[in-house]
Amino acid sequence: MAPEAKSGIVDRLRNIDRRIIFIFVAASVVIPLMFPLGLPLKSSPPSRALFQEIESLQRGSVVLMAFDYDPATEVELGPMSLAILKHCFRKGHKVVGLALWPQGAGLARATFSEAGSDYNVKYGVDYVNLGFKAGGLVVIDSLGKSFHESFPKDVDGTPLEDLPLMKNINTYADIDFVMSMSAGDPGLPFWIMMAQGRYGKKVGGGCTAVSAPMLYPYYPNQLVGLLGGMKGAAEYELLVGEKGAATKGMDAQSIAHALIVLFVIIGNIFYFVGKRRAKRGGGVI
Amino acid sequence: MSLELFGTWLAALLTLCIFSFLYKDNPFYKFAEHLFVGVSAGYWLCYNYWNMVKPNLIDNLEAHNWEYLLPLILSAFMLMRLIPKVGWLSRWAIAFMIGSGAGLMIITYLQSNFLEQIKSTLVSLDPTGLPWYVVLNSFLIFVGVVSGLVYFFFSKAHTGVTGGVARVGVVFLMVCFGASFGYTVMARISLLIGRMYFLLHDWLGLV
Numbered sequence: 001m002a003p004e005a006k007s008g009i010v011d012r013l014r015n016i017d018r019r020i021i022f023i024f025v026a027a028s029v030v031i032p033l034m035f036p037l038g039l040p041l042k043s044s045p046p047s048r049a050l051f052q053e054i055e056s057l058q059r060g061s062v063v064l065m066a067f068d069y070d071p072a073t074e075v076e077l078g079p080m081s082l083a084i085l086k087h088c089f090r091k092g093h094k095v096v097g098l099a100l101w102p103q104g105a106g107l108a109r110a111t112f113s114e115a116g117s118d119y120n121v122k123y124g125v126d127y128v129n130l131g132f133k134a135g136g137l138v139v140i141d142s143l144g145k146s147f148h149e150s151f152p153k154d155v156d157g158t159p160l161e162d163l164p165l166m167k168n169i170n171t172y173a174d175i176d177f178v179m180s181m182s183a184g185d186p187g188l189p190f191w192i193m194m195a196q197g198r199y200g201k202k203v204g205g206g207c208t209a210v211s212a213p214m215l216y217p218y219y220p221n222q223l224v225g226l227l228g229g230m231k232g233a234a235e236y237e238l239l240v241g242e243k244g245a246a247t248k249g250m251d252a253q254s255i256a257h258a259l260i261v262l263f264v265i266i267g268n269i270f271y272f273v274g275k276r277r278a279k280r281g282g283g284v285i
Numbered sequence: 286m287s288l289e290l291f292g293t294w295l296a297a298l299l300t301l302c303i304f305s306f307l308y309k310d311n312p313f314y315k316f317a318e319h320l321f322v323g324v325s326a327g328y329w330l331c332y333n334y335w336n337m338v339k340p341n342l343i344d345n346l347e348a349h350n351w352e353y354l355l356p357l358i359l360s361a362f363m364l365m366r367l368i369p370k371v372g373w374l375s376r377w378a379i380a381f382m383i384g385s386g387a388g389l390m391i392i393t394y395l396q397s398n399f400l401e402q403i404k405s406t407l408v409s410l411d412p413t414g415l416p417w418y419v420v421l422n423s424f425l426i427f428v429g430v431v432s433g434l435v436y437f438f439f440s441k442a443h444t445g446v447t448g449g450v451a452r453v454g455v456v457f458l459m460v461c462f463g464a465s466f467g468y469t470v471m472a473r474i475s476l477l478i479g480r481m482y483f484l485l486h487d488w489l490g491l492v
Contacts, residue, residue, distance in 0.1 A: 022307045025477070075479025076472065137389060137390070137393075192397055193393040193398075213461070213464050213468050221405045228468065229472055248482070253475065257474065
């Protein structure tokens with residue numbers, strides 16, 4: 001091939017229309033969703049540790065679960081919340097839900113409803129949804145003094161005294177395990193600071209993939225276990241044995257990642273080829 | 286058409302309007318963007334009033350808890366920024382927020398993010414009775430922490446041994462940035478998967 005022709009291909013690929021890359025990325029997501037490949041998936045130690053913690057709690061233990069996310073991150077945190085709730089209900093644990101994000105209360109209601117439909121659980125007895133409370137760190141701290149003062153009523157306006165589950169729960173001393181499904185601030189870091197740091201409770205949870213690198217350093221000393229992004233959710237679904245939305249998305253995730261890695265490699269090859277040509281005086285980078 | 290079906294179609298069409306920006310800026314994208322901004326502003330205004338202002342302030346004042354006049358006054362001070370002559374009053378409210386926030390945060394933040402994190406890096410390098418990968422992990426943590434700290438030590442020129450250790454620190458930092466980038470890509474692809482699954486499953490019923 002003539003050098004001019006080679007140069008043409010290199011230049012064209014280096015200046016490729018970004019919309020072509022968008023089409024490839026879209027295809028890498030859509031095709032695996034429509035035609036699942038069933039790529040293998042393994043659970044990681046932080047996911048297994050969270051699973052083991054819930055697994056090892058005695059029947060009837062009380063788990064506090066904070067739905068600290070909104071619809072924007074539902075795709076990552078929704079499936080893991082659902083899988084964890086199913087696990088808790090299967091093991092006979094009681095779950096107290098609350099939200100430090102306004103829209104978390106509504107998402108908690110939907111998740112409780114979906115998880116509870118498969119198990120013989122009753123609202124007020126096996127689980128409660130305390131709803132949203134503004135204040136972030138201050139709310140977490142106030143729970144250490146009194147749940148009943150921080151949340152006098154549940155999400156539907158029912159006084160906590162009228163809910164059998166809440167009659168014997170008033171401080172962190174009555175909680176066996178604390179979890180936060182965290183999309184950012186306020187979220188898991190605040191629960192680590194207050195519930196774990198100040199009140200000495202075991203804390204675990206899940207987070208978006210973006211915040212996972214920031215939270216992994218807390219594992220295992222300050223965080224019992226952590227689910228990072230959709231992969232963490234799929235790992236938990238695998239451990240619980242309930243294939244859900246996250247598992248369905250993992251093929252697409254893997255293919256899209258492979259494609260992006262390929263683009264990064266190709267981009268670098270053409271970058272270095274272009275650089276070498278420029279050094280030889282054959283072109284401009 | 287049921288309300289749920291209408292909602293699904295509306296969400297699907299608005300999703301496509303937003304995706305159309307990937308081709309190029311266009312009126313459909315602009316419409317969806319402006320609609321989102323307007324609806325969000327209205328939604329959050331109502332939500333904040335009914336979930337924050339009313340339960341935390343109005344209800345307490347109605348119950349004659351007069352100490353809640355203080356946050357009311359401080360809130361009014363914040364709005365004084367709109368009147369340049371008395372705008373300085375807003376600093377009182379800001380000072381209160383910063384002071385109380387710092388007081389609440391400093392000790393717990395130091396405990397959780399400084400002391401406990403230091404404790405987590407104090408790992409044993411004694412290989413006796415430990416699997417090789419645990420020893421390797423501890424060694425990497427030790428080298429990464431020390432070299433990373435040396436990189437951010439600016440009281441000595443980064444030459445000789447200091448420079449060499451600092452360069453190792455840079456390698457660890459690059460690995461850290463790479464991991465962050467990888468997780469960010471994963472998060473963004475997850476969001477795309479969520480939208481695509483909605484279109485294919487909820488809207489078109491193809492999967």
